[in-house]
Amino acid sequence: MPILLQTDVVNGRMPFMVPACRESSMLYQAADGRELPLLVFEPGDGTPPRAGIVLFHGGALREGSADGLAPHCRKLASRGIFAVSAGYRLLGRGAASIDDCIADVRRAVEQFGRLAAVRGLEAPHLASGGSSAGAHLATVAAMTPEASTTAPEPGIAAVVGLNPAGLNLRSFEPEVQRRLEQQVGIAAGRLTEYSLIEFVRPGNPPMQIHHGTHDEVEPIDSVRQFRDAMVRSGNECTLLEYEHAEHGFHYPGNSGHFDEVIDATALFLLDRIATK
Template sequence: MPFMMTACCESSMLYQAADGSELPLLVFESGEGTQPRAGVVLFHGGALREGSADGLAPHCRKLAARGILAVSAGYRLLGRDAVSIDDCIADVRRAVEQFGQLAASRGLEAPHLASGGSSAGAHLALVAAMIDRDGPTPAPKSGTAAVVALNPAGLDLCSFEPELQRHLEHQVGIAAGRLIEYSLIEFVRPGSPPVLIHHGTCDEVEPIDSVRRFQDAMVRSGNECTLLEYEHAEHGFHYPGNSGHFDDVIDATAQFLLDRIATK
C-alpha cells in the first residue's frame, strides 16, 4: 500500500547526557501539524568512535513524511568524552527517556514508540531495550515497544575467536571477560520487544550468520523478529546512494512501525 507523503518540519534540542554534558536530538515531524501515529529514536553508527546525529537525518526525514515522529540522537564517543561502552549505553538510555517526554508532548505514549539505529547505534538501542540496568527485562520497562536495527553489530559477540574478543574488550574500554555482557543473543528472553533487522548478506562487520542465529533465538523464545536480507549488500548499504536500497529500507521500516505500534 502506498504511503501518504507530507511536508517535514525539522528542529533540534539538547538532552543531558549521563555525565551532565549536552547532546543533540534532531527532531523530524510532519509539517502539517497533524499528530504523529508512531515515533522512533535512532542512534548513528561509527564503531562508537565516529559519527553524529546528522548521519541518520535522511532516514528520519523520510519517516516523518510518512506520519512518524522521528528523532536522531547523539551520544558520547569513545576516544573523546566516553571512557567505555557503558558511557554510550547510559547516554542512549537518557536519550530514550527524553524522547519519551518529547513524544508525550505530541500525544504519543510508550506503546507507540520505537528505538533503533545503525551498526553500533543499533547495538546500543538493542542493549537499552533488552537489558535492564539490573539484568534482562521485558520490553515494557525500556521506554520503547519495538526496535529497528539497520545492519546491527554485536548480536553474537561470543561467537568470535578469543583473541578477537579480547581485542573488542580493549577497543570498547571494558575488562577482560566482560564481552558476554553485551552479546545480545545471551539476553533473549520471552517478552523481548519486536525487532526489525535490515542486513546485507555480504556484511563484513556482522556476518549474516550471526544475525540469523539471533533471529532464531528470538523466535524460539516466542518473540517477533523480522529479518530482511539484502542480497550482496555490504555494511552501510542502507544510506542514500550507497546501494539503491534506501527507499526499500524506509518503506519497510515505516510499514513495521505503523503496523506494530501506531495509534489507531
C-alpha cells in the same frame, strides 16, 4: 536545515507546497551532565504523528554524529512518524567505555519519550533503533535492565536495527574478543555481557532487522542465529535480507536500498505500534 516538500494538486493545478516534515534541534543531558544533540523530525502538515522512533548512529562508538541518520528521519516523518536522531558520547570523546555510551542512550530514550508524550504518543507507540553500533546500543538498552531497576528500558515497544553489530559476540575467536574488549574499554572476559543473543528471553520487544548478505562487519549467519533465537523464545523478529549488500547499505546513494529500507521500516512501525 533542508526541508522536503510535497505538492498538493487540485484540478490539475499546484496551488501550494506543503512541507513533508518539520525539523528542529535541541539538547539533552548525557549521563555525565554534558549536553548532546537531538535532531527532531515530525510531519510537516501539522497532523499528529501515529508512531515514534529514536535512532542512534553508527561509527564503531568512535565516530559519527546525529546528522548521519537525519535522511532516514526526514523520510519517516514524511510518512507520519515522529522521528528523532540522537547523539551520544563517543570513545575518546567523553566516553571511557561502552557503558557510558549505553548510559547516554538510556537518557536519550527518556527524553524522546517526554517529547513524544507532548505530541500525543505514549510508550506503546514508540520504538528505538539505529545503525551498526548505534543499533547495538539501542537494543542493549531495550533488552536489559538499568542497574537501578529490574525491568528493561521503559517506554519502548519495538526495535529497528539497520545492519546491527554485536548480535553474537561469543562466536568470535578468543583473541578477537580480547581486542574488542580493549577497544570498547571493558575488562577482559566481559565482552559476552554485551552480546545481544545472550539477552534473548520471552517478552523481548518486537524487532525488525535490515541486513546485507555480504556484510563484512556482522556476518549474516550471526544475524540469522539471533533471529532464530528470538523466534524460539516466542518473540517477533523479522530479518529482511538484502542480497549482496555490504555494511552501511541503507544510506542514500550507497546501494539503492534506501527507499526500500524506509518503506519497510515505516510499514513495521505503523502496523505494529501506531495509534489507531
